[in-house]
Amino acid sequence: MPPSPSQASQTIAGEPSHQPFGVDAWPSSYGAAALRVEKLHVRRGQALIIRDLSFAIDAGHAVHIAGENGAGKTTLLRAMAGLLPADFSRMQFGADALFPEDMHLVGHREGLKSRLTVWENLKAVSQIMGGASHAPQQILQALQIMGLVSHQDRLVSDLSAGQRRRAALARLIIVPRPIWLLDEPLTALDRAARDLLDHMVGAHLGRGGIVVATSHEPLRFAERQLTLAHAQPGEGLA
Amino acid sequence: MQSTGSDWIHYLANPHRFMRLAAVVTWPLWGVALALMIWGLILGFAAPPDYQQGETVRIMFVHVPAAWMSLFAYTFIFVASVVALVFRHSLGHVAARAAAPVGAVFALTTLVTGALWGQPMWGTWWVWDARLTSVLVLFLIYLGYIAIWRAIDAPDVAARAASVLAIVGFINVPIVKFSVDWWNTLHQPASVSRFARPALHSDFLIPLLVMCVAFMVLFCALVFTRMQSEIWAQRSRRLDEETGSPAHQGRSNG
């Protein structure tokens, strides 16, 4: 059920908003396209990091990728994002192939330019990732939701780790893309920010979006878990 | 659907097949190379001295083949890199990497023998002669290429970077040659005479040809040997990895 549109609200400086979730930039629905990964093989040099992995995620669902350090969780996300060559694999989104423009990747590194302000970064994000003309209202809304309005003119290098993380997550709000790949999204987020993330993901899933997230801790929004482990010979996939 | 051309490349590019070929062919190659070198050098010393340049003309028998081979080696690297990049055959990367130091040494030999040859004529060791300057730039191209292989840790990243560099460099070589020749015409110092090539009649031609073939066979022997050791090293590394840390599969719960 799509939440009602938000009203611009005053938030305590630094605290994420807890209003019902509506984002002007997001479409009301991403449709029913499912994400399908078949026979994913990823090598790094001579080493095979991921072998013969197949799974499918329907619209509106989230999957938690679990596993020990070094099991290949980040590699999996990067391969899905198209950043690593994945030979002999097929990745479909709905009826078409999976393209990088269908996905957001929020990884360990925030992808923000530290010598630019939050506003300048987010403006660049909206134009480069979304191709949109400069839409200050959308950026402002994202800042309000993430609780960064009072920090919008500060350089990213001056922000705390939590604030930088929130700024990095803001791209999910500004540019609508159906699939979210989140690598350790809870890192550096305090309780309020984690609630906000749950809220965001819930709203995204409600619109038929898909979320794939890695984490050491359990994720409240993911009903399904895929564990990457060191394989034994002959082990199959569910 | 594959054309016969790429079938042929696939056939040749199989590392196992290469290793079987190399096991048979490498030692004979070394033997032939050595024999040809010795014969060529004997013929070279037997040839009469040039009336103008005297004994030093004999350096030509090393200088000229070295120059040609330094260019040939880079062409080889270019072709191997294209094959590796376009057809995704790792053997191409192995071949290119193996040939690089060999080509660099040929280029260095060209420079040193060129200096030795020219010194009596010029009165000094280096005069920025057009051809030698082009070879100097080629030598620097080799150094950059070798440096890239050594500087990047991840082998697949290094291979890709090196092959891009090889291709770009190959396109650059004729441009450099052209521009250096032009530069030389602009700045030609009046007193310096250029390399006088002695008239190539058979007394000189035969030793030269023999030496050229000798250098070519030597190149093959060196490259085959280096490729063998690189493939052996890769195999032992892979063995270590497979016994140490198996690849990962996923298991889905729920």
Add this chain to the structure above:
Amino acid sequence: MIRAFYAVLELDIRQIWREGSVSLVIAFIFLALTLVPFGIGPELALLRRLAPGLIWVIVVLALMLSLDRLFQGDVDDGSFDQLRMSVLPLELVILAKILAHYCAVIIPMVAVLPLAGILMNVDLQAMPRLMSMILAAGPALCALGAVAASVSVSVRRPGLLTALIVMPLYVPVLIFGANLSMGVDMMNGQTSALDLGLFVMLLFSGATLILAPVASATALRGV
């Protein structure tokens, strides 16, 4: 997509300004030029004769110092991943970065060249010729520099590796650029040779602007 292109261009120019690479490059030029007379003597005729070539060499060396910032910063802070997932194909992203480097580094360098010319006793009539040649060669220098930077981006501490790689690529540009800036007497009285040279250099720059992004993208996709 065009908006995204300009956004990358603008982002990079802003980043270059905030980083201060430009001041580094300009400082290098003046440091080097100041050292020259101490090395070879302040005889004005000698300086004037050497100046165009010397200025070219120093400009090229200064540019070599700035090349690593083309991609390294983005790879390190994760922006490069984002750029690869943007609406722009990687080749266009690289083209935008090359043009940003040109606008934010080359143009300021050329702007301070008259001052450098004064230090080297260059005939001020000849300065426009020298400056326009460098401006025409600038895109080629940035594009070839991008190829070298893309190849060495995975190296932890590149040091002079990028400079070593780019140097053979710069040789033809330097030869044509410097020698065509040097004055009419070198071209046997053909004044039109300069315009031809400028035109050829612009063509060459155009060609590199098309080919370099392709080569750099190939190298960067392996990163």
